[in-house]
Amino acid sequence: MNTSEAISATAVAGLADRRLDWRHKAIPATANGTTHAEFVAAKHSLADLQTPLLTLDAAALQANADRLAAWCKEHGVLLAPHGKTTMSPQLWTEQLNRGAWGITLANFAQLRVAREFGVRNLQLANSLTDPHAIQWVADQPAGTKILSWVDSVGTVDVINNTLAGSDAVLDVLVELGAHGGRTGARGVEAAMELARVISDSTHLRLVGVSGYEGSLAHTADDAGLAAVRGYLAQMRLLHEQLLAAGLYGSSQVIITAGGSAYFDDVVTVLSPCISTGTETGGPAVDLMIRSGAYIIHDDGFYRGISPFSRDGDQPFTAGMHGWARVVSQTEPGLAILDAGKRDLPFDEGLPEPQFIGPVLGGAMEPLVGAEITSVNDQHSFMTYDASTTTVRPGDVIRLGLSHPCTAFDKWSVIPVLANSGPATDQTVVDLIHTFF
Missing domain, CATH: 2.40.37.20 (D-serine dehydratase-like domain)
Incomplete structure (x- = not known):
């Protein structure tokens, strides 16, 4: 390759x-x-x-891929499509050829598929707790970038124990959750405490903040959008507190959220965090969305909830x-x-x-x-x-x-x-x- x-x-x-x-x-x-x-x-x-x-x-796939690639470029955000939607290296290629940063995946088995096809930039939208997976990630060759999420001190302990005695360092993002949501530290305070533990680890480097707003709402009505936007505001607050505390371990930070239902709200709420670093003297900050279903779209759930369907602008x-x-x-x-x-x-x-x-x-x-x-x-x-x-x-x-x-x-x-x-x-x- x-x-x-x-x-x-x-x-x-x-x-x-x-x-x-x-x-x-x-x-x-x-x-x-x-x-x-x-x-x-x-x-x-x-x-x-x-x-x-x-x-x-074919015509729909090409139009959809072009549409979101252009939208991301217009808004100055990165795209790491969630590859678990299709698990198709051919469609990943179409997304990467249009400028996607890399591919997001959900578990170890999916990571192995992506590496078999030579994907270089990967994000695991999950925590590494399987020692086999942890060691596999640590053993990947130079030139491969794999980001994973951490949402508890227990996960830090598993990684530290697995990599004890080695000089391996994994890049991780602290995941913010919400009560009633799925994974993620429950609240900004808990996430800050976790970030301090990550900062003290010799095997972890904190490179960003992650979250998933889609588990908090299933509609685009006022209540659903309020829940999504409130959660995203907490992600922004967490990032600002991490910056102020100097807990990031990298000069390049990523904030990532955004499935295929609310990526417009993600950009509205979190794009003020984007920075080259020269303004603050801190790290450069990119915003990354992870929409995956968009390339296929549908005649059901996403047809009703997609931002482009809701605003009527070239759905x-x-x-x-x-x-x-x-x-x-x-x-x-x-x-x-x-x-x-x-x-x-x-x-x-x-x-x-x-x-x-x-x-x-x-x-x-x-x-x-x-x-x-x-x-x-x-x-x-x-x-x-x-x-x-x-x-x-x-x-x-x-x-x-x-x-x-x-x-x-x-x-x-x-x-x-x-x-x-x-x-x-x-x-x-x-x-x-x-x-x-």
């Missing part, structure tokens, strides 16, 4: 040599044994695939769709589809019937008034108005989906269509590999 590369282009390109077979449920039996490159070169269309199916939309576009066939239609107004929990996300809203047609890849018409009411492991229950809509076994339904994070983990290979609209170019232009 070229040490100047943000990710190994050679490793990512090598995915095109992988052979496709029965292990990849998105690949038709007729293509068994072909390589990724051969499959794409054959210019297969949606009609060549089978249901149940998840597809991506993201849903870049994933499900496709399912009717396998049973034995009651008026009820159809059973061949896609279920094993195929499509359901934790942030059930799939949304959008179009219907007699064959996959053929002409489709809007499916008005239909609803997925429940899902089993391998089936979905779709109700519809039998007086106005005819549904037959074998009909194909295109589904809007909610929550890309729990869509990608169900597929090891995902076909990418030039455009997944019902009457547009449905050529398979790529295959996305995932590593969950």
